[in-house]
Structure formats: structure tokens, C-alpha cells
Amino acid sequence: MPDSLPQVSPDVAKGIGRDLSIYAIASVIVDVPTVRKHKLSQTSVTAQSYVIVTVRLGNGVTGVGEAATLGGPRWSEESVEAIKANIDAYLAPALLGLRADRFEAAGMAMDAAAKRNTAAKGAIESALFDAVGKTLGVPASALLGGALRDSVPVLWTLASGDPAQEIEEAERKLEARLHRTFKVKVGALAPKDDMARMGRLAAALGDRATLIVDANQAWDETVSARCLPQLAEMGVALVEQPVPAWNIPAMARLRARPGTPPLLADECVFDSHDMLAVAAAGAADAVSLKIVKHGGLLGVRKVAAVAEAGGVALYGGCLLESSVGAAAHLQVFATLRELAWGCEHFGPQILTTDLVTEPLRFADFHLYLPAGAGLGITLDEAALRRFART
């Protein structure tokens, strides 16, 4: 929390506006309740846990970043407890005194201090972009090539597992003109039950909405070979990570089968080397970009560049971030030349309370890039205190 950061001394403050050195880094775990249960193949959550990172520069400016997880170390190996521990013990000490505007150098210092830990690194790097942007009076997007758009189409995820509830939830989103693309989480049920559920959703919503399916690695190649053509038949536009992350050859074989809908790579692409392997294998039509996987906003751009070079389309992924993390994603998504599949940053809307004073704007099926310097958001200190884990 910023309150817990040491104040900049009068000596240091003399250089206000000029001293971009990293003066202090603090982290706090928060658990924010969600409006409904969110069920994936490997876990289900009723509260979303984040590590909020604040970085104070020598000029007195504070930046904020967020690392999101999903139900402990189940979606990937990082838990909020591990993220906080590694930030406090290894990543923060490696950065103190370095210049915040030397983002690549900060990334190299973090890589030297800790392997992987991409969510932890992404939260710190987001806070650096926020602090430097605020110092210079420019949005983080301006430091990443500049914004090409001020809003991104945003989907909603259906993940209660109960089709009647899901249809009703989707109808409310359509009615409010918030979302018209819906991603359905499958894999927690038996495949035949998920297919029946998808059949009901497609029949109810199909002509008014676009449906996407995410299996979160739940199926093997045989089950995928059976289910994918059925999903295509129902009009499903995209299927995300049907098989385990390691099985890139299976993704390629499935993709080559007639009747397979477009495939989206998620858990199989963390860094640009993974992206190169997936593109070279012809294993995906699109890739889900996430700060937690790619280690920061620069990492998102690196993976996106390899995807573009390999003819793989871009999809703006999320891990149920609050407006803090969603804003960081929007800053970099806005700079990508083609974001063919839009984004899925509905996270701020699934929380009972957001962590910023002014939530991001959702309107007309789009999510808007916040105006303002840095990430464009202001941390809600009261909400942070309320949900901070003690």
C-alpha cells in the first residue's frame, strides 16, 4: 500500500520531476469477492486474489500494478503468496536505485533475480509504466508506441456451469449492450454434458451473439477430435486451449482436421519462444495475450510481434484482473496494429467492489482506455485496506 511506502526524504524530493530512480517498492495481497462463482476446468473461485504493487520514485511519484491469479497456483504455478514473497525478497531489492524509465534494464535485472515469476514481474513493470507516465504526463501507451484506438470490444465469460443461469446472464449483458461475445468455460463437466450445455446456449443465443469456448487444457486429443467439429457445427467461433499446454503437436493435428473451428493458444504460450514454436507448428489461429504470462507490457508486445510474424491473430486475454490490471492491458492492447479478437477484460465487472476510484468505462460492447497519465487509474485506498489480507 502506498501508505506503507517510505516517504521520499527532503533531499531526494529536491529532484522532483527529475529523479526517476526507483526509491521503494511495496506489495499487498487483496482478496475481492466475486458476484458469482467462476468455474473453470481446474478450479472455481468466489473471491479473486491479487497482489497490488506500488512503486515510489525518487521524485515522489507513485505507480501501481497488479498481479492476478485464479484460485491459487492452479491456473499457473504462481500464487499470490508466492508472488508477494518473491517480489519482497528478490525482485524489489534488485530494482532499488535503478531508473524506472529504463524498462528493459529493469526487466533484465528482474530476470537475473528470479526465473519465470512472470505475474510478479508484470505487476512491477506495470507500476513502472504508471509511475513514469505520471511523471511525464503521458499515458503508458505513449511509451509503448502510442495508442491506435481508445476502446476495445470486450467479451463476457459464462462459467457457472448451469446453462439456464448462463443464458439469463448473457441476456442481461446483451440487453445492457455491455457484451455480445460470450466465452464459455468447459471441462469441469463430462464432455457430453458440456456439449449438451453448449447446444442449449447456442440455440438460445446463437443468432444474436458470438460464442467462444475455453477448455483450459481439460481435453485430450481424442475428446477434442470428437467435440471440436460439434462446436463448429453449433457456430462456435473459436476454441481456446482444448488440450494440455505441452501438447502443441496435438493442437496442430486437430487444427489440420476438417471441421475444426479456429483454435486459440493460451496456456501453451508464455514467452516469445513458446509463441515461435506454436506458430512454426501451425498449432493456433490466435493467441491470448496476458501480462501475467508474458511478464509485462513489453513482453506482451514481444509475443504479439512473433505472432504477427507467424500469421497468428491477437486476442486480448485476462485473468480476471481488476481495473488496475485491466488498465495496464488496455494501455498495451491499444498499441497493437490488429487486435482481431478484441479483449476479455470483464474482470472489473465480476468483482463486488473495484480497486480504483473511477472504474473503467464499459459501453456499447466496448471497454474504454482510461484518459490520463500512466495507466490512467487511481487506486482506491479504502477498498485496498478493506480487502487487504492481514
Ligand SMILES: [Mg+2]
Ligand atoms: Mg484461457
